[in-house]
Amino acid sequence: MRPALRLLAEQRGEVPALLLAGAHHPLLHSKAVVQPHRGDRLTLAAPDWDGQERFSEIHLLATPSREETLAYLGLARRALAPGGQLYMSVENALGADGWRKRLQPLSALSKHKCRLLQLSAEHLPNQGDPLELRPPNAQADFVSCPGLFSWDRLDPGSQFLTQHLPKSLPGCGADLGCGPGLLGRQLLTRGCQRLDLIDVDQRAVQASLQNCGGDPRVRALWLDLVSERPPGGYAWVTLNPPFHGSGRENRALGVAMLGRAVESLKPSGQLWLVANQHLPYPQVLASMPVTVIEVHVGRGYKVMRCQKNA
Numbered sequence: 001m002r003p004a005l006r007l008l009a010e011q012r013g014e015v016p017a018l019l020l021a022g023a024h025h026p027l028l029h030s031k032a033v034v035q036p037h038r039g040d041r042l043t044l045a046a047p048d049w050d051g052q053e054r055f056s057e058i059h060l061l062a063t064p065s066r067e068e069t070l071a072y073l074g075l076a077r078r079a080l081a082p083g084g085q086l087y088m089s090v091e092n093a094l095g096a097d098g099w100r101k102r103l104q105p106l107s108a109l110s111k112h113k114c115r116l117l118q119l120s121a122e123h124l125p126n127q128g129d130p131l132e133l134r135p136p137n138a139q140a141d142f143v144s145c146p147g148l149f150s151w152d153r154l155d156p157g158s159q160f161l162t163q164h165l166p167k168s169l170p171g172c173g174a175d176l177g178c179g180p181g182l183l184g185r186q187l188l189t190r191g192c193q194r195l196d197l198i199d200v201d202q203r204a205v206q207a208s209l210q211n212c213g214g215d216p217r218v219r220a221l222w223l224d225l226v227s228e229r230p231p232g233g234y235a236w237v238t239l240n241p242p243f244h245g246s247g248r249e250n251r252a253l254g255v256a257m258l259g260r261a262v263e264s265l266k267p268s269g270q271l272w273l274v275a276n277q278h279l280p281y282p283q284v285l286a287s288m289p290v291t292v293i294e295v296h297v298g299r300g301y302k303v304m305r306c307q308k309n310a
């Protein structure tokens with residue numbers, strides 16, 4: 001459990017509130033939630049915020065992205081009832097002291113290597129919406145939002161992958177952990193019959209659909225691939241595994257995604273994996289029912305083409 005969630009629950013447990021970017025804690029009493037991350041959303045029983053109701057108390061867990069957290073603060077301002085208060089909990093490692101200096105809260109409790117900032121509407125930005133998709137800059141021909149991986153450009157690792165992909169990728173394939181779908185868009189040019197774009201973040205799934213221009217071959221799915229299975233039976237899968245969760249390095253997450261990717265291939269299906277060169281995926285692959293066929297190294301990345309055993 002994130003220490004910021006623990007601190008929030010210890011201090012504000014039992015008080016009915018709107019919960020932003022949070023997860024389940026037995027002490028918290030959430031009346032409504034905003035949480036696009038499916039893994040955390042599935043832990044919460046309260047309904048999604050309807051955009052209308054106002055709350056005298058709001059709880060926010062700061063996210064690793066400063067811009068995304070600012071967008072949540074803007075949303076909180078709109079959702080606060082007159083005289084209401086926002087409690088934002090943030091780990092020191094996510095810049096708690098910087099937030100304290102920037103927001104000048106009414107109080108700032110320090111515990112569990114976190115801070116709990118007490119804020120009223122006057123402390124909050126008067127705009128921002130963490131669920132809004134928009135072009136990240138004037139030149140961009142795609143939509144995205146802060147908080148998504150590599151939200152404003154195609155990740156250089158995925159770009160390196162596209163240089164090694166074959167011109168033709170026939171059959172049904174998937175990009176597991178699709179982000180805003182910029183890799184997915186390139187995959188569509190390679191002649192597939194169907195493309196599943198799957199991510200744990202609902203905004204990534206919605207952005208992927210838009211960025212693929214409503215192509216009927218695309219099926220965008222909101223799934224937590226650690227706990228949920230994709231449709232599977234794929235002729236090929238691309239994977240740029242995540243190695244961060246909640247702002248901290250989390251290699252187990254990438255390994256779990258790799259397991260899902262292999263499992264979801266049909267026999268002799270191809271896995272195209274790209275990862276930072278130093279990450280130990282070759283050793284992990286050695287314990288899976290695949291054979292590494294091709295390896296390309298460059299720009300700090302490693303691309304591996306693996307074939308699932310028949």
Ligand SMILES: C[S@@+](CC[C@H](N)C(=O)[O-])C[C@H]1O[C@@H](n2cnc3c(N)ncnc32)[C@H](O)[C@@H]1O
Pocket residue numbers: 039148149150154155158175176177178179180181182183198199200201204223224225226227240241242243253
């Ligand atoms: C390194 S990014 C790759 C994004 C995209 N494929 C690209 O190449 O630009 C990893 C993606 O995995 C997603 N992800 C992380 N944990 C996940 C999970 N449990 N289930 C599904 N997707 C997950 C993240 O939201 C992120 O978009």
